[in-house]
Amino acid sequence: MTPRQRRIAWVLGIVAAVGIASALVLNALRSNMVFFYSPSQVAAHEAPRDRSFRLGGLVQAGSLQRDGLTVRFHVTDLAQTIPVRYEGLLPDLFKEGRGVVAQGRLEAGVFVAREVLAKHDEKYMPPEAAEALKRAKQGPAK
Amino acid sequence: MIPQLGQAALLLALAVALLAGTVPLAGATLGRPRWMALARPLARLHFALVVAAFGCLAASFVRNDFSVLYVAVNSNSTLPLGYRLAGVWGGHEGSLLLWLTMLAGWMLAVAQFSRQLPEAFVARVLAVMGWISIGFLLFMLLSSNPFERVFPPPPDGNDLNPLLQDPGMVAHPPMLYMGYVGFSVAFAFAVAALLGGTLDAAWARWTRPWTTAAWACLTIGIMLGSLWAYYVLGWGGWWFWDPVENASFMPWLAGTALIHSLAVTEKRGAFKSWTVLLAIVAFSLSLLGTFIVRSGVLSSVHAFATDPKRGLIILVFLAIVIGGSLALYAWRAPTLGLGSRFGVVSRESMLLANNVLLVVAMLSVLLGTLYPLLLDALGQGKLSVGPPYFDTVFVPLMVPAVLLLGLGPLAKWKQAALPELAHRLRWAAVASIAAALIAGAWAGHISAGTTLGLWMAFWIVASIAVDLWQRRGQWQALPRAMVGMLVAHLGVAAFAFGISMVKSYEAERDVKMAPGDTAELAGHVFAFRGVREMQGPNYDALQGLLEVSRGGTLVATLRPEKRIYRVQQTPTTEAAISPGPVRDLYVSLGEPVDQGRAWIVRLYVKPFVDWIWGGCVLMALGGAIAASDRRYRARRRESQAGVIAEAGA
Numbered sequence: 001m002t003p004r005q006r007r008i009a010w011v012l013g014i015v016a017a018v019g020i021a022s023a024l025v026l027n028a029l030r031s032n033m034v035f036f037y038s039p040s041q042v043a044a045h046e047a048p049r050d051r052s053f054r055l056g057g058l059v060q061a062g063s064l065q066r067d068g069l070t071v072r073f074h075v076t077d078l079a080q081t082i083p084v085r086y087e088g089l090l091p092d093l094f095k096e097g098r099g100v101v102a103q104g105r106l107e108a109g110v111f112v113a114r115e116v117l118a119k120h121d122e123k124y125m126p127p128e129a130a131e132a133l134k135r136a137k138q139g140p141a142k
Numbered sequence: 143m144i145p146q147l148g149q150a151a152l153l154l155a156l157a158v159a160l161l162a163g164t165v166p167l168a169g170a171t172l173g174r175p176r177w178m179a180l181a182r183p184l185a186r187l188h189f190a191l192v193v194a195a196f197g198c199l200a201a202s203f204v205r206n207d208f209s210v211l212y213v214a215v216n217s218n219s220t221l222p223l224g225y226r227l228a229g230v231w232g233g234h235e236g237s238l239l240l241w242l243t244m245l246a247g248w249m250l251a252v253a254q255f256s257r258q259l260p261e262a263f264v265a266r267v268l269a270v271m272g273w274i275s276i277g278f279l280l281f282m283l284l285s286s287n288p289f290e291r292v293f294p295p296p297p298d299g300n301d302l303n304p305l306l307q308d309p310g311m312v313a314h315p316p317m318l319y320m321g322y323v324g325f326s327v328a329f330a331f332a333v334a335a336l337l338g339g340t341l342d343a344a345w346a347r348w349t350r351p352w353t354t355a356a357w358a359c360l361t362i363g364i365m366l367g368s369l370w371a372y373y374v375l376g377w378g379g380w381w382f383w384d385p386v387e388n389a390s391f392m393p394w395l396a397g398t399a400l401i402h403s404l405a406v407t408e409k410r411g412a413f414k415s416w417t418v419l420l421a422i423v424a425f426s427l428s429l430l431g432t433f434i435v436r437s438g439v440l441s442s443v444h445a446f447a448t449d450p451k452r453g454l455i456i457l458v459f460l461a462i463v464i465g466g467s468l469a470l471y472a473w474r475a476p477t478l479g480l481g482s483r484f485g486v487v488s489r490e491s492m493l494l495a496n497n498v499l500l501v502v503a504m505l506s507v508l509l510g511t512l513y514p515l516l517l518d519a520l521g522q523g524k525l526s527v528g529p530p531y532f533d534t535v536f537v538p539l540m541v542p543a544v545l546l547l548g549l550g551p552l553a554k555w556k557q558a559a560l561p562e563l564a565h566r567l568r569w570a571a572v573a574s575i576a577a578a579l580i581a582g583a584w585a586g587h588i589s590a591g592t593t594l595g596l597w598m599a600f601w602i603v604a605s606i607a608v609d610l611w612q613r614r615g616q617w618q619a620l621p622r623a624m625v626g627m628l629v630a631h632l633g634v635a636a637f638a639f640g641i642s643m644v645k646s647y648e649a650e651r652d653v654k655m656a657p658g659d660t661a662e663l664a665g666h667v668f669a670f671r672g673v674r675e676m677q678g679p680n681y682d683a684l685q686g687l688l689e690v691s692r693g694g695t696l697v698a699t700l701r702p703e704k705r706i707y708r709v710q711q712t713p714t715t716e717a718a719i720s721p722g723p724v725r726d727l728y729v730s731l732g733e734p735v736d737q738g739r740a741w742i743v744r745l746y747v748k749p750f751v752d753w754i755w756g757g758c759v760l761m762a763l764g765g766a767i768a769a770s771d772r773r774y775r776a777r778r779r780e781s782q783a784g785v786i787a788e789a790g791a
Contacts, residue, residue: 003483010486014498025506025535029513032531036524054526066735068654069742088652089377089732089744092713103528 038132148198162272166265178265209295235288266334301709310370318363324356329425346408358765365758389431395504485557548605570604595642602635626768637757643750
């Protein structure tokens, strides 16, 4: 091979490798994106049934029930309310009346959470929860 | 009085930075030695002023001067002294001051330890760093002044976020910033070389120790953050692929690529433009990290305020630094010239492949971090990219990188022969596969993923052993740079081993326990003895008591806590950990159930988890050893002669 051909081979090799890598990366990204839905959207059947998503809003006051390790509560955007079931320890800042984001999937009308997030700051409202309240205030979900 | 002094020091520092950014640069361009000679004294003065400002803020914290808004927001008179000092960098404004202090420190270091460098080059480097300082000073003075006053002063402060009241949090930000900002030296060296138009092996040799030192600091900084998350957040994780973590990991990946490509530029004169580009990218990512964490784009424990003005200023600053340096690169890089040729199988080609893998890894983290932010900014809806994405992407990239990590150091420069390499490494290959299978069988079940992870660790160790065996008799003569590389690579092995073991064999259980109950997990029996009330300096706590025994003998007594910090009334979970070289026992208290008669308790047995951080320490140690190589200093006369010859040519 002449030096020129060798350089072209190098460039082609790198382009191919980067191309394959990007294809894999984009595919991984697409299959691991978790979308966010508000209780109103879930009630309007806009949320996916076959993959997990994030649900955000307020923990409805008086809805928290504990049965051993299982916790049940309702997430509301003040327009619609979705029942949630979760097994395990809740984060420190989880409280009735406060913002929460849960990740999981719908099973027979109940949102089964795999993960419950409440962030580290007392004054802090998870952006998703704030968004849900804002959307609900503006009117029915689009 | 003290806050005014601090404010004055910042204003003077801005004036000095303006001088440092212009006069020496003009001197280097016009060939005026006196103007260039100003660079060093100005850097020293700049350092003194910035440290004075930092000291004033620290003094305001120590004296509980709540007339300073930043102190009032981040401290409290009941806060212990150590955490009051840590409060200096516990919030946005103080973090920026810490950033600036680190920059001033690196500038001072360059001024002090650059006697072997040509004057014009030092003048350009310090001028570029001066411009970065100007940017940060303007940002602070215009939108994030740590010395802003409140009148009337509140009677007491709002307290430091309880999660930050921890020894790990005292050390994490300074180390992290030392690394972040350390890349500004490599950046300034690269820009100075582009401005000056000479980029040769000597340039790479000057740049290497600075870059390696910054990289080592960044490694320790990230490690401390991860360790902090492990024992403070209370849920046993050590890396969450949180955007804030990614913000520090991206410059690390770019920096890792940079220290490897610098090696090629020094030894073989190749990859010149690529090295310069990486230096620009590594520092740009450090700035981007600061932007992501500090602009309020992300709301998390790291971002305390949301202020669009701040975001805008940082964006403009980012655009100037990144855009400007890339434009300069596009303009001047073609003049740098290509390096020497190398074969398809050679140490150069392997380092090139390693660089490509690291950069692709960095880009995939960048994509996963910025994509949700972009979509949100464009009003396209909210989404998050979870850890599975990063796991899926990282494993296929890191496996070939580790394979190369074993091959590269044994391959010859310029042209290596695959059959010869295979012959030299055949025992390493056999031994590493056997060791991976044996270790897997010993720890429990054998699975493909675990075996692959363990193989990577053993492959590195075995290839280093082969390398050392073939150099037997000349160990005394091994240069420090080489020793440092081997130690850092061993760190990668320890890191890979720790991750594989903990991912594959950790055991976790949430149980409801009343006093007297026991629970069994991975051969350990956890006995719950009850909960008592106790009081800390600025919090009230409930402390649980668990005794852990194995085979009938007591191995650990654990006291996890549930704390309420009095000022903010914030609850926190303090996990109790019994660390060990082969396993950590980890317990955290959930919440009381059955009217307080029982508690939900989370139990973990985490095999070899400490090896993850131990591996990071080894990597950083390797970096420190390599950066201290005498070669970088001893050749000063020779390189000076070379530069004079070049300047004359």
